[in-house]
Amino acid sequence: MPLVLARFWWQGRHAPALRQNLGQRLGLVQCYSQPVIWVHTASVGEVIAAGPMIRRLLDRKLEARILVTAMTDTGLAQARKMFGDDVDYSYVPLDTPGSVRRFLGRVTPKVAVVLETEIWPNLITQCYRKQVPVFLINARLSERSARGYERVRGLVRPVMQKITWIAAQAEKDAERFRRIGVAPASVEVTGSVKFDVDITEGIRESARQCRQILGARPVWVAGSTHAGEDEQLLEAHRAVLGQHPQALLVIVPRHPDRFGSVAELAVKAGFTVARRSLQQDPAHAQVYLGDTMGELMMLYGAGDMAFVGGSLIERGGHNPLEPAAWGIPVLSGPHVFNFETVYERLRAGEGVVMVQSGDELGQAVVRLMATREERQALGERALAVVNKNRGALDRVVEGIVERL
Known part of the structure; x- marks a missing residue:
């Protein structure tokens, strides 16, 4: 004690x-x-x-x-x-x-x-x-x-x-x-009960306002990330920028005590970074750090697709139904044992893209950014799984x- x-x-x-x-x-x-x-x-x-x-x-x-x-x-x-x-x-x-x-x-x-x-x-x-x-x-x-x-x-x-x-x-x-x-x-x-996710009108309006701030550019969100994943995500984003130079990565670390270290990591990797907590303008940033509390659900709604963290490392994953409820494509690493049943249903409904590494993640994001029809279809299938359950x-x- x-x-x-x-x-x-x-x-x-x-x-x-x-x-x-x-x-x-x-x-x-x-x-x-x-x-x-x-x-x-x-x-x-x-x-x-x-x-x-x-x-x-x-x-x-x-x-x-x-x-x-x-x-x-x-x-x-x-x-x-x-x-x-x-x-x-x-x-x-x-x-x-x-x-x-x-x-x-x-x-x-x-x-x-x-x-x-x-x-x-x-x-x-x-x-x-x-x-x-x-x-x-x-x-x-x-x-x-x-x-x-x-x-x-x-x-x-x-x-x-x-x-x-x-x-x-x-x-x-x-x-x-x-x-x-x-x-x-x-x-x-x-x-x-996580299938009964509730996106209030207040959250939807905040997401619309956030998207206006992010601008008309390809945006992918990496939510609930952990140490050992951020480096892989930044390398994946480097590959994405090679094909989509205007793309923006919104990265939201799982734990607040890592906000500062993730910002430093992105800067050292050569990316221009804007921090949401400091109200910095993301217009010319390549990485937007979601270093605020309780806004992940809203930030998912401001993106074109979402990667759910805790899955590129053996952490067991986090809730993929939050981005799925927005009707956007959901991407995940292989380690999802904490949400085994949820991922089984998403896979059965073809509502999730599973990758094995950061390199595969970058390739998947590049492909989805290039094909609007595939992106829309994948998001619709993810939302259908949520509604069905x-x-x-x-x-x-x-x-x-x-x-x-």
């Missing part, structure tokens, strides 16, 4: 909120006298995925306050941007018996709604002892993770049996959860309300 707290303190040099809210990590949150629906997310991606569900629960007027927790300061910042004063916010307590016990003693939630793969043993066990149902929503479990859990089945099984309801994204996920000890009656396949959100919200 001292080492963990010291780490948060050290990270607080660049994110002051981590230092200011250390008490929340220990479960020292505000006390509630009214019923609470607790929704826990990991970070930005899960907050965005939970957004439509939270709005539906707010619309139901359930006479309960919604508390959103996250692991990261960026996740809470995204939640505040999305919901304002409509919900409450806190860091999730550290997964120690004392921290979780203090948290539950102050919040006394009616239910804990946990997104995707946030399986914390003490959190689940303490909720079970306090008779707080735990719902694992939009749940996914890769084969790699399932095999890891099976190696420690004796430790995992007692925890998994304490989960009240698992709303799995696909039958593969449901089967893996059963393998590691979840009672079959507690698992239901509802589909992925909608409906999980209704099933999840109904499941939560029924069990409440």
Whole structure:
């Protein structure tokens, strides 16, 4: 525990909120006298995925306050941007018996709604002892993770049996959860709520305004990129510029603490760079750095095509449905095990271009920029996959309300 707290303190040099809210990590949150629906997310991606569900629960007027927790300061910042004063916010307590016990003693939630793969043993066990149902929503479990859990089945099984309801994204996920000890009656396949992506009119208008700033030129967006990918993306863009000299790469690093280093990387590689956070004019830039929080969805809408990061390296990929919902071509590297089912459906619907390397990515972008018909057809197929698989959100919200 001292080492963990010291780490948060050290990270607080660049994110002051981590230092200011250390008490929340220990479960020292505000006390509630009214019923609470607790929704826990990991970070930005899960907050965005939970957004439509939270709005539906707010619309139901359930006479309960919604508390959103996250692991990261960026996740809470995204939640505040999305919901304002409509919900409450806190860091999730550290997964120690004392921290979780203090948290539950102050919040006394009616239910804990946990997104995707946030399986914390003490959190689940303490909720079970306090008779707080735990719902694992939009749940996914890769084969790699399932095999890891099976190696420690004796430790995992007692925890998994304490989960009240698992709303799995696909039958593969449901089967893996059963393998590691979840009672079959507690698992239901509802589909992925990420297919129910909601692009508000406000986001659409912001995307139109952004596109006006970017100008009438070929634009490709690389979203949620990681270290080890940016170099490949910049080399791919060099190849693109060889065929389309006016092309613009909009690059959006996954983590804010990398904004500065990615800008330096692009400059050292010889590109002219404009930064969105500094309101620099991208008119004559070759690389536009999306170094702002919560704007990736909008930036996808301002592009002609999108590469989804975390996939050229063994990170497991990020959500390809956000660009797909705009009806633009989606490109991805080979490492997408975190979104296995989503990519299977995109591939089946011929709505995604999979590449094996940065070189292949550059070639694919060059080809799509040169052929408007192929670009339009690919985007339409991607959007069709999204629309075909909608409906999980209704099933999840109904499941939560029924069990409440």
